[in-house]
Structure formats: C-alpha cells, structure tokens
Amino acid sequence: MKAIILKKPGDFAIEEIPTPQPKADEVLLRIITSGICVNDVRDFKGENKHSFPRIGGHEFCGVIEKLGSEVDPKKFPVGQKAVQYVIDSCRTCYLCRRGEENICLNMAHSKTLQNPDGLSGYGGFAEFIAVKAEELLLYPDSADFERMAFTEPLACVVNSVNHADIRFGDDVLVIGGGTMGLLHVLLSKKRGARVILSEPMKERRKKALNLGCDIAVDPKLIEHKADVVFDTTPIPAVAKQAIELTKPGGVVMMFSSIHPNTPVEVDLGKVHSLQKKIIGSVNSTAADFQQAVLLIGKKIIDPTPLIEKIFPFEKFGEAIETAARPDTYKVILNFSN
Ligand SMILES: [Zn+2]
Ligand SMILES: [Zn+2]
Known part of the structure; x- marks a missing residue:
C-alpha cells in the first residue's frame, strides 16, 4: 500500500510499504478519506514532540476490507463503512475505568505519539490500516466519506x-x-x-x-x-x-x-x-465518538460547508500547505483512486 511518511519536519515521502495484515481480533480498513488536523500541521512544522518517522492522520474513515480470524462477520460485514475510535487509551488506569479514556494516564507512552523502534502516528495517511474490531464504529451505507471524515473533530x-x-x-x-x-x-x-x-x-x-x-x-x-x-x-x-x-x-x-x-x-x-x-476539554471519549457518528450518520449535523478542499493523497504537499494557512477550513485527502 501507499503511505505518506513524515521523515522529519517538512520532509515527507509517499512510499510503498507492506499492507498490514489484520491479527485475529483486528479488521483491515480501506481508507477512503482522511482529514488534515492542525496537529498534523504542527507535526509537519516540527512544533510537536512526536517521534519520527511518522504516519499522521487521525480523521480517517473507510470501508471494512478484511477480517481477522476471530472477528464476527455478522457484526463487522466486509464492505461496511466505518471509522476507528482513534484514542489509544490503556483501558485499565482509573481515568479509563471511569469513562475518561480521552485523558488516559498512559497516553504519553502510546505509539501514536512516540515510537523509538519505528513508525509513530495514528496511521490515517495511508491506503489501509489494521485496527482492533472493538475500536470500530459502523456507519450506514447512506453516509458519505466527506462527512464521515469529520467524525473525530466533531467528537471533540x-x-x-x-x-x-x-x-x-x-x-x-x-x-x-x-x-x-x-x-x-x-x-x-x-x-x-x-x-x-x-x-x-x-x-x-x-x-x-x-x-x-x-x-x-x-x-x-x-x-x-x-x-x-x-x-x-x-x-x-x-x-x-x-x-x-x-x-x-x-x-x-x-x-x-x-x-x-x-x-x-x-x-x-x-x-x-x-x-x-x-x-x-481535550480529545473525545468513545461515547463522544458514538454521538458524532449518529449526528453525521443521521444527517443531524452537516459539516460539508466546512470543507475547504479535497486533494488526492498524492498531492499531500499542496494539501498540507493549504491546511497550514490560517484562513482555510478543513482540508481532506482522498485515498480512493
Ligand atoms: Zn484532529
Ligand atoms: Zn488509561
């Protein structure tokens, strides 16, 4: 698969890397759209303390491509539209236990932020991502990928x-x-x-x-x-x-x-x-994510007027420059071609 790899601030490459294979409890998601967040812009400018190399992108959505051996195909049908709850919380600290996984005590150790042994990042700037089935939230077929890309920001x-x-x-x-x-x-x-x-x-x-x-x-x-x-x-x-x-x-x-x-x-x-x-207020809980999915899936909220431009992912350089401008709204990458 192709992925946008940020090697160091200001230096990215679109590279061919192995498509991840879903583990027994995982689902392979084919990414269709992926929004660029101000945090991705800060990574690009070197303003965050995240480790490199890095695959950014946490505002992604797509369709279920393939299931791990233990994933129930009735619950997670191939072809279903879905998003991942992207906060990598530990589920065991007292904050996670009381439903505040958005401020999990162990978040600083997450590979989404720091990975001394390889790639850091949420992995949404790529054609595929393998995620735990229990982290997936499903969308109805009537949802469209431009709106679904707003799930994470809306959840916040x-x-x-x-x-x-x-x-x-x-x-x-x-x-x-x-x-x-x-x-x-x-x-x-x-x-x-x-x-x-x-x-x-x-x-x-x-x-x-x-x-x-x-x-x-x-x-x-x-x-x-x-x-x-x-x-x-x-x-x-x-x-x-x-x-x-x-x-x-x-x-x-x-x-x-x-x-x-x-x-x-x-x-x-x-x-x-x-x-x-x-x-x-920071990030979002899994419950907030679910509410955002319902708001977008039922068309209670229409975020499409907030789209600045949708770029094919090959034009990442132009896209991130557009996202970095203070006068622009949401810039979205399209991985579906
Ligand atoms: Zn964001
Ligand atoms: Zn925790």
Missing part, C-alpha cells in the same frame, strides 16, 4: 459541548470561526442557545451566519457576555478575554490548546464572587 466538539452544559435560552459565545469554532456553533444551536461568534475575518462571520449563527461580530467590537463561552483559539490573550466575557454563574470552556503556552493572568476573586466555572 461533542465532548466540549457536553461538558459545558448549555441550558435552553442561554447565550453561547464561540470565539474563533475556524472549523472547530463553527462545529461549536452548529452543536450549540442544537442545544437551544442563542449563538454569538467572535471572529476577525468577515468571510468567516458570513459563513457562520449562513450556518445559522445568530450574531457574528468582530472581536474588537464584542460587548456580549455569555452564559457559556467556548475558546477555540490558541492565543493566551484571548483565553483571558474569554474568562472576562463569561457571565456570573457561567462556564468558560478552554477547548483549544494554547500556543505558545504562556500562563494567563486570571482574576480569581471574580471567578469566586461571580461563581464562574473555568473548565477544559
């Missing part, structure tokens, strides 16, 4: 929105109108909120309004305080502003990682006296 937003506990009639402020910001807009609308987007780019504000966002404003003019504030930007100064824009009794969600991660000064006296909740 499901985790964020579920933790924020939006009530009917709340004002929700989403800071940042990129792909993740607009997914927050879409899910918050489903929760019965009035949704306000803070975003400097006019085009992005327009897109948000077209997607059903109630109000879209330039950050310089923002005066709305909100019951729930989602910060989807990596900028420390914006995190500080997000806390200040949270109403008494409200929730501020630190959805994005902070880059560079410089500490933010917070008026904790106000957090106390106004009973604000500052919380974080």
Whole structure:
C-alpha cells in the first residue's frame, strides 16, 4: 500500500510499504478519506514532540476490507463503512475505568505519539490500516466519506459541548470561526442557545451566519457576555478575554490548546464572587465518538460547508500547505483512486 511518511519536519515521502495484515481480533480498513488536523500541521512544522518517522492522520474513515480470524462477520460485514475510535487509551488506569479514556494516564507512552523502534502516528495517511474490531464504529451505507471524515473533530466538539452544559435560552459565545469554532456553533444551536461568534475575518462571520449563527461580530467590537463561552483559539490573550466575557454563574470552556503556552493572568476573586466555572476539554471519549457518528450518520449535523478542499493523497504537499494557512477550513485527502 501507499503511505505518506513524515521523515522529519517538512520532509515527507509517499512510499510503498507492506499492507498490514489484520491479527485475529483486528479488521483491515480501506481508507477512503482522511482529514488534515492542525496537529498534523504542527507535526509537519516540527512544533510537536512526536517521534519520527511518522504516519499522521487521525480523521480517517473507510470501508471494512478484511477480517481477522476471530472477528464476527455478522457484526463487522466486509464492505461496511466505518471509522476507528482513534484514542489509544490503556483501558485499565482509573481515568479509563471511569469513562475518561480521552485523558488516559498512559497516553504519553502510546505509539501514536512516540515510537523509538519505528513508525509513530495514528496511521490515517495511508491506503489501509489494521485496527482492533472493538475500536470500530459502523456507519450506514447512506453516509458519505466527506462527512464521515469529520467524525473525530466533531467528537471533540461533542465532548466540549457536553461538558459545558448549555441550558435552553442561554447565550453561547464561540470565539474563533475556524472549523472547530463553527462545529461549536452548529452543536450549540442544537442545544437551544442563542449563538454569538467572535471572529476577525468577515468571510468567516458570513459563513457562520449562513450556518445559522445568530450574531457574528468582530472581536474588537464584542460587548456580549455569555452564559457559556467556548475558546477555540490558541492565543493566551484571548483565553483571558474569554474568562472576562463569561457571565456570573457561567462556564468558560478552554477547548483549544494554547500556543505558545504562556500562563494567563486570571482574576480569581471574580471567578469566586461571580461563581464562574473555568473548565477544559481535550480529545473525545468513545461515547463522544458514538454521538458524532449518529449526528453525521443521521444527517443531524452537516459539516460539508466546512470543507475547504479535497486533494488526492498524492498531492499531500499542496494539501498540507493549504491546511497550514490560517484562513482555510478543513482540508481532506482522498485515498480512493
Ligand atoms: Zn484532529
Ligand atoms: Zn488509561
């Protein structure tokens, strides 16, 4: 099979490597589409501490190609559309045991991040991947691969929105109108909120309004305080502003990682006296993944307006450059030709 191998920052090659053979409890998935995440861009730029060589891509989907000897073909029919729950959690630490496998204690040792003996990475930038059958989530035949590629990013937003506990009639402020910001807009609308987007780019504000966002404003003019504030930007100064824009009794969600991660000064006296909740959200649980599959599979959420461009995987160089531009939405690789 062909795979996109990142040898070191900025240096990739599309190579022919052996197609993995599924072990007894595994399924071979033929990858059709694979979204490029900001984390793949950071790997490419050398901003993450992951080991090389690496096959990135954790926003992939495809069809079941072949089953390991112990996998039940009634549960996992060949030809069925599917995605993998990509978080490589240990299933045995106390956080995994209480359903928070997205913050598994042993994640740092996962080969998806570090592999001194060979390839690291989630493996989604390749024509095939062998995954444990129990990690697969199935899609109905009516699902299409462009939408299915949004499963992982949407699952992260499901985790964020579920933790924020939006009530009917709340004002929700989403800071940042990129792909993740607009997914927050879409899910918050489903929760019965009035949704306000803070975003400097006019085009992005327009897109948000077209997607059903109630109000879209330039950050310089923002005066709305909100019951729930989602910060989807990596900028420390914006995190500080997000806390200040949270109403008494409200929730501020630190959805994005902070880059560079410089500490933010917070008026904790106000957090106390106004009973604000500052919380974080990272990755997604298997339950969040299942919810994302249902949202996309039942067409409750349509992420297609958030597709910037679909590239054949052979054009990875052009694709990653497009994904790295700050003004673009989701870039997807197509492996199906
Ligand atoms: Zn991602
Ligand atoms: Zn664990």
